[in-house]
Amino acid sequence: MDEAGSDASQPWPQLASGFEQARAREDSLDRLVEWPAQRELLGDVTGLAVLDAGCGNGSKVAQLAAEGAVEAVGVDISGNFIEAPPGVELVEGDLSDLAAVPGLAGRRFDRILFLQSFGYAADGVRALQVARDMLSEDGFILLTRTQPVRYAIERAEQNGTSLGQEYFATESFDYRHSNWDDRVTLTKRPYTMSDLLNTFSAAGLWIEATREPQMPAEARVRYPHKQAVMDAYLGILMFRLRPLGSGSAHTI
Numbered sequence: 001m002d003e004a005g006s007d008a009s010q011p012w013p014q015l016a017s018g019f020e021q022a023r024a025r026e027d028s029l030d031r032l033v034e035w036p037a038q039r040e041l042l043g044d045v046t047g048l049a050v051l052d053a054g055c056g057n058g059s060k061v062a063q064l065a066a067e068g069a070v071e072a073v074g075v076d077i078s079g080n081f082i083e084a085p086p087g088v089e090l091v092e093g094d095l096s097d098l099a100a101v102p103g104l105a106g107r108r109f110d111r112i113l114f115l116q117s118f119g120y121a122a123d124g125v126r127a128l129q130v131a132r133d134m135l136s137e138d139g140f141i142l143l144t145r146t147q148p149v150r151y152a153i154e155r156a157e158q159n160g161t162s163l164g165q166e167y168f169a170t171e172s173f174d175y176r177h178s179n180w181d182d183r184v185t186l187t188k189r190p191y192t193m194s195d196l197l198n199t200f201s202a203a204g205l206w207i208e209a210t211r212e213p214q215m216p217a218e219a220r221v222r223y224p225h226k227q228a229v230m231d232a233y234l235g236i237l238m239f240r241l242r243p244l245g246s247g248s249a250h251t252i
């Protein structure tokens with residue numbers, strides 16, 4: 001069993017357009033906090049081959065192509081893609097086994113991204129092992145996931161329980177995202193920090209850098225309602241992961 005739990009992917013074709021509309025808003029946390037921090041942790045992509053697993057509509061990987069990535073591939077189960085610019089491949093497929101996605105067998109990538117998508121892998125350890133084996137020399141995985149504390153706080157508020165009760169709960173729960181489409185129910189498996197870190201170890205990866213990105217000062221003033229969300233629910237975790245035995249101590 002996947003230690004970090006796995007969330008069901010089936011609702012995504014229905015949820016995709018609501019998600020992208022919410023993400024495109026000028027006050028979305030993806031625009032204000034997540035993408036700028038993801039972009040920074042990714043570094044210069046000039047001349048690199050990049051694979052975005054669970055790429056949404058593909059606009060992030062398209063931007064990386066515009067910034068110099070020579071191969072830019074996005075994979076998503078929803079199939080709800082922008083028109084791919086020249087040089088960008090957007091493929092409908094399952095991130096649970098990237099090597100089995102049409103056109104990807106035998107290919108190598110310098111950067112493999114799991115941006116808020118890793119939780120949907122059928123087996124997180126296996127998905128990361130497959131991705132690790134698709135990395136080129138000196139390649140890394142950039143993985144971001146919601147702070148597990150956020151769900152625990154939300155559930156404690158909803159259920160009148162405590163943070164610890166919900167953080168250490170193991171039963172799946174239904175989750176509706178009011179900003180995306182509150183008619184669509186996602187089934188989520190709770191996970192703890194140790195679940196997440198043990199998944200990386202079990203997949204043969206080490207953490208080179210971690211971030212817990214926050215709103216820039218100007219955005220805090222401009223969008224206080226979003227700062228209130230960050231203050232209440234913390235945001236996301238970001239990890240740069242390298243295969244064990246590779247890489248060296250870089251500046252974090």
Ligand SMILES: C[S@@+](CC[C@H](N)C(=O)[O-])C[C@H]1O[C@@H](n2cnc3c(N)ncnc32)[C@H](O)[C@@H]1O
Pocket residue numbers: 008009012013016019023030053054055056057075076077078093094095096114115116117120121122
């Ligand atoms: C929260 S969105 C994140 C999208 C994008 N990575 C971003 O950062 O904006 C999660 C994405 O994972 C995709 N997804 C869910 N299950 C998947 C699966 N099994 N294989 C591939 N993509 C999946 C969804 O369709 C959705 O686009």
